[in-house]
Amino acid sequence: MTLRPKPSPRHGTLPGATAAAPMMPVPMWLRRAIPDAQSLAGKDVEDVALAAGAAIGALDAVVRRQERWAGAWRQRLAISAAAAMAKQTGRVEDEGALRDAVLLTRPGDFFSVQRRADRLLVVAPKLRAKAADVVVERLLSDDAIVASEKIAGINDRGLRRLFDRLVELGAVRELSGRTTFRSYGL
Structure with a gap:
């Protein structure tokens, strides 16, 4: 008895493929x-x-x-x-x-960069921090930003507070998992 595979609805069919093509060994x-x-x-x-x-x-x-x-x-x-x-x-x-x-990725984690980017663009006009527009642009263009990074127009404390606010609003994530030397990104 020869078992033939059944077409899987999950994977679809290839154009021109027959249901049970004969086995063709390497010449x-x-x-x-x-x-x-x-x-x-x-x-x-x-x-x-x-x-x-x-x-x-x-x-x-x-x-x-x-x-x-x-x-x-x-x-x-x-x-x-x-x-x-x-x-x-x-x-x-x-x-x-x-x-x-x-x-090992939960829904909404790793592959949700577009949805989180959309959220960042929605909350960006509501941010009152100095140089918030520069930080938003950096977040959209870079993979991650270190919270201690020097950004013109905003000091370290202001940048940390801005990142805390963005995390609170669900627009960015804290990526490092540490209490010091934090990094943030979409």
Whole structure:
């Protein structure tokens, strides 16, 4: 008995995909030509392009089969791509850290930057502190601001009081979790 995957309403279907495509193994000629990734280093560009095309073709056949595990596989690919992008931009987050950030986030926490930015823009005209407009612009453009940062037109105490007021209004969050050397952001 052969079990065929049922289409998942959660993941949708790919255009042109059949419900049960036959299993397509990696071609034997490709396995013989390239036993491992290290052997590609000495090959010509044409050989590498041919191998890449064959690998993409085999991968396409796997994707079109719509296996039951395809959703988890897509999520892992997305996390791997995000980790590679983070590494290229000089960040230190790996796949585990990114997965934790997604899975351990409560609704309204990490991914609510747009809603909190909207809230900041609503309360900004009500702020009476000197240089409040400069602080709002910095909050909208920077990831985080240290409460002891020098901002023209406002002293340290005024800046701390402004941040306390913004937290009270729900427009920003205190990010450090410390009583001293606090940082604030959306």
